[in-house]
Amino acid sequence: MRVKKIVLAAAITMVAAVTLAGCGKKSSSSSSVTTTGSTSGNYQGVIENGRYKxxxxxxxxxxxxxxxxxxxxxxxxxxxxxxxxxxxxxxxxxxxxxxxxxxxxxxxxxxxxxxxxxxxxxxxxxxxxxxxxxxxxxxxxxxxxxxxxxxxxxxxxxxxxxxxxxxxxxxxxxxxxxxxxxxxxxxxxxxxxxxxxxxxxxxxxxxxxxxxxxxxxxxxxxxxxxxxxxxxxxxxxxxxxxxxxxNYKAVVLPKASDSTSSNSSDQSDNSNFTNFKTQIQSFFPNLSGVTAQAQYYNNSLSGMNITVTTQFYSETEIQSFTEYIVQAAKKYLPNGIPIEIKIQSSNSIQAVVYRNSGSSSYQSHIFSSY
Amino acid sequence: MRVKKIVLAAAITMVAAVTLAGCGKKSSSSSSVTTTGSTSGNYQGVIENGRYKxxxxxxxxxxxxxxxxxxxxxxxxxxxxxxxxxxxxxxxxxxxxxxxxxxxxxxxxxxxxxxxxxxxxxxxxxxxxxxxxxxxxxxxxxxxxxxxxxxxxxxxxxxxxxxxxxxxxxxxxxxxxxxxxxxxxxxxxxxxxxxxxxxxxxxxxxxxxxxxxxxxxxxxxxxxxxxxxxxxxxxxxxxxxxxxxxNYKAVVLPKASDSTSSNSSDQSDNSNFTNFKTQIQSFFPNLSGVTAQAQYYNNSLSGMNITVTTQFYSETEIQSFTEYIVQAAKKYLPNGIPIEIKIQSSNSIQAVVYRNSGSSSYQSHIFSSY
Missing domain, CATH: 3.10.570.10 (sex pheromone staph- cam373 precursor domain)
Known part of the structure; x- marks a missing residue:
């Protein structure tokens, strides 16, 4: 794919139909036109002479x-x-x-x-x-x-x-x-x-x-x-x-027990997260850390990034734990906002569970090795 | 969720209908029955007294x-x-x-x-x-x-x-x-x-x-x-x-140029991967590593895990690069097998692009932070 000129693709109608997997465009009218493609709700980026600008x-x-x-x-x-x-x-x-x-x-x-x-x-x-x-x-x-x-x-x-x-x-x-x-x-x-x-x-x-x-x-x-x-x-x-x-704000969960919450919605978000944390900690032995970044927009929870750190002793533990986390997330975590759960051992990421903005279902991926 | 007895759930008919997001089961006839849930094509795991066994x-x-x-x-x-x-x-x-x-x-x-x-x-x-x-x-x-x-x-x-x-x-x-x-x-x-x-x-x-x-x-x-x-x-x-x-075999790609390939299918897999690598390297400046683990089953490529390592200088670079990688993967990598592409900087994972076994489309996730 050699691209000689300045580049882009509006691909406006396409973008509307684009799903999670992303979708790029190569114009049929000109061989010099490409973009990075776009995932739903994200911008396309500019490529010039075949390179990211x-x-x-x-x-x-x-x-x-x-x-x-x-x-x-x-x-x-x-x-x-x-x-x-x-x-x-x-x-x-x-x-x-x-x-x-x-x-x-x-x-x-x-x-x-x-x-x-x-x-x-x-x-x-x-x-x-x-x-x-x-x-x-x-x-x-x-x-x-x-x-x-x-x-x-x-x-x-x-x-x-x-x-x-x-x-x-x-x-x-x-x-x-x-x-x-x-x-x-x-x-x-x-x-x-x-x-x-x-x-x-x-x-x-x-x-x-x-x-x-x-x-x-x-x-x-x-x-x-x-x-x-x-x-x-x-x-x-x-x-x-x-x-x-x-009106954005980001906080770390769980909150220290002596922290004063500014309102009851914050308190219920914190207690939902604590329930999730308690649930997965009682399920899997020796979880060393379960923390979250929570983002608020106009005083409503607008997204969460959760990190679960533990030592895993086998691949089957990682698989079973990941599947369980999907269940616990559905049950304890709020609907309607993007959520990301990183499951990692001390060295490296083992799996990810996430629900994108606008999606109602969780995706999961267990990192593989041959 | 307190579980008192030995546990499980066959949930056999459910599993068949289960999608990527996974799906657990809590029996309505007995409060003591749970599983880890199952993602398509994976086993459910056993929970005993509320804990993973x-x-x-x-x-x-x-x-x-x-x-x-x-x-x-x-x-x-x-x-x-x-x-x-x-x-x-x-x-x-x-x-x-x-x-x-x-x-x-x-x-x-x-x-x-x-x-x-x-x-x-x-x-x-x-x-x-x-x-x-x-x-x-x-x-x-x-x-x-x-x-x-x-x-x-x-x-x-x-x-x-x-x-x-x-x-x-x-x-x-x-x-x-x-x-x-x-x-x-x-x-x-x-x-x-x-x-x-x-x-x-x-x-x-x-x-x-x-x-x-x-x-x-x-x-x-x-x-x-x-x-x-x-x-x-x-x-x-x-x-x-x-x-x-x-008949399983795992190899690292790209192969050293002086390595003798055992057959022409291996050679074409290697050259497809090399084209993918060349393409993304010409797109994004200073990629420091693009390597893959390729697995063969009965002499056919049965899966690939690709790792792309580079320094990113902004979130927008990560987003644009990830979207481009989805396009390049569609174009250069083989169909019909599971593929995982980890996009990481020296310290940590930034994004993942993957196509699960049995799926025809790529999923991507960019790791988020607030």
Whole structure:
């Protein structure tokens, strides 16, 4: 499969009919047109000259996140914000092509005479430094087919704002941590958004394209869940039009018994999960860990990722346990939301049980070896 | 869910209708009856007093296998041999309950005055020791419902025979390795089988039950695939009735370019896989590894496990790459056999694409995080 030109495939009608297995398209009218294909509800990606078109700032955010949960939550979350504005049926996803690694590295730095575009404030006193507020920035491009090429129809920018700042007063001295209030996170995120919008709009090639900016509050470095998006704004001009609130929250289950739940729905989610956990622990000997990440959207549970860790002594144990977990999940876990259950031994994943968004039945796969 | 008695559920008619998602059963006539449920083509497992009934020799084989591929291939392979004799629709699987850890530890040892039941020969000269031939033994029980309890209807014993023997002539001296010929593997496996059959048949509780014995040739410790079953025998008496040949083989793909393929079908399987590998490597930058375990049954490809390892720099890369892999798998990989593709970064699994046995479409799952 050699592809010579810019590429894509709208395949809009196809996508609607696409099932779990995914479905790509190779145009019959032109040999140069391909996409990654798409699974239901996901974007198709862009292939150029036969290769996946990676970001111009590839790897910048990987280096910016000490906590891998923040990286994953930021990127998956940004795609979800994009879906609110750019339908997966009408738009094709392209990794950011307008902001380069060096541009972003500069923006993520402190503002100094040698780095005038830095979005973070100058350091100030070593004994009481100004926090670095802006931790990561990501660009995503949304495209539509136009004749034989792709045309940019929208840009989405995510900005990750720190909720705490760790520093040392002297080189190799002890670490100090400043908490950054929610109000400050909001303020700093919106300040950075205004600057970034102006800078992008000043570019000739981005003069007329809608620019969506979304703000993300980073979780602390030791958190077992990532942060969350809390606001976004869609802009046609060069100043922020208005902010829409996003109400996401991620928590770890089971909750510590002394934790105060904010509402009764949280409590019942926690107790459902605890029942599931108790059930599978009484079934299988010596389970060493059963924990979950639970995500809330507008105060309703919107998804769960469960990890079950134990030592297995045989393949047949893995098979039987996986089948049992499917039953327990059906019985104890909530309906109508995506659920993922990883079943792993200390070294490696052994099986996965999952129910995708929009599906009513669980799938399971036991990892095989010959 | 409290379960008070011995347990099970034949659920025979249900199993036939069961789909991928699995389906358990709780009898309406008795509150004490449960199973692990069953996915299509797999056995249901036994739950006793609400707990999974583990093997009486739990963990023995884990300790016996330096190469984890041997352990997995042995146990999955033994289940496949069992399916040739005991239908998954009519029988319920139970982990071995008749051979204890201490019995098996003795059997797997050398025969000495203090260990008269050892299946391996006395050591002989340190400078030229007799090999330890028998490396692992596993028991599986096959049950049927009888009134309110389960009745044993068959036992399957797997015997793993070494294809090489590593020893030291002096304590802490260098390692020496003796290859064990195929003829010797066959001979030693059959000798051990005859002894084990006699020992089991001498037990009152196993007097009348069919005893299937299957022989497995262990792969070398540094092999990237496990060994394979090469013979089995179903016995109603106390001597081996006759041996049936099993023609399994597992290989690693892609093959080294200088390897001589045994036949043209092997060559075309290798070249199909190489095309798949080339295709995804030209698509995605810097793929660090694309390898496969391929299994053959009666000289036809019967399954593949592919591992793709690379560094990903964003969630969107993982999503796009996974969707592309589904397309490439459809185009380049053979139809009609189970295929598993693990997509992982150096640390952890990121996605899985698979097509189950008997299915014509691929499923994919991208691991999620909040």
């Amino acid at each position: 990676t970001s111009k700032a590839r790897g910048v955010n990987t280096a910016q996140n000490a906590n891998v949960y923040n990286l994953k939550a930021f990127e998956s979350g940004l795609i979800n914000v994009s879906k609110l504005v750019f339908s997966t049926k009408s738009y094709i996803f392209q990794e950011g092509q307008y902001l380069s690694s060096s541009t972003l590295d500069n923006w993520l730095g402190r503002k100094t005479s040698s780095n005038p575009t830095g979005l973070n404030p100058a350091k100030g006193k070593s004994s009481d430094p100004n926090p670095e507020y802006i931790q990561q920035i990501e660009e995503q491009d949304y495209m539509q087919q136009s004749g034989n090429s792709l045309k940019l129809k929208g840009i989405v920018i995510g900005i990750g704002v720190n909720s705490e700042y760790t520093y040392q007063k002297t080189t190799d001295g002890p670490n100090y941590t400043k908490n950054i209030s929610n109000a400050e996170v909001q303020k700093q995120g919106k300040l950075a958004a205004a600057k970034i919008l102006k800078r992008l709009r000043a570019r000739k090639d981005l003069k007329n394209v809608p620019i969506v900016i979304a703000l993300f509050k980073q979780a602390s470095d030791d958190s077992l869940v990532g942060g969350n998006f809390f606001a976004y704004s869609k802009n046609n001009g060069s100043t922020i039009s208005s902010w829409k609130t996003l | 583990t093997s009486k020799a739990r963990g023995v084989n884990t300790a016996q296998n330096a190469n984890v591929y041997n352990l997995k291939a042995f146990e999955s392979g033994l289940i496949n041999v069992s399916k040739l004799v005991f239908s998954t629709k009519s029988y319920i699987f139970q982990e071995g309950q008749y051979l204890s850890s201490s019995t098996l530890d003795n059997w797997l040892g050398r025969k000495t005055s203090s260990n008269p039941t050892g299946l391996n020969p006395a050591k002989g000269k340190s400078s030229d020791p007799n090999p330890e031939y028998i490396q692992q033994i596993e028991e599986q029980d096959y049950m049927q419902q009888s009134g309110n309890s389960l009745k044993l209807k068959g036992i399957v014993i797997g015997i793993g025979v070494n294809s090489e023997y590593t020893y030291q002539k002096t304590t802490d001296g260098p390692n020496y390795t003796k290859n064990i010929s195929n003829a010797e593997v066959q001979k030693q496996g059959k000798l051990a089988a005859a002894k084990i059959l006699k020992r089991l048949r001498a037990r009152k509780d196993l007097k009348n039950v069919p005893i299937v014995i299957a022989l497995f040739k262990q792969a070398s410790d540094d092999s990237l695939v496990g060994g394979n079953f090469f013979a089995y025998s179903k016995n109603n008496g106390s001597t081996i009735s006759s041996w049936k040949t099993l």
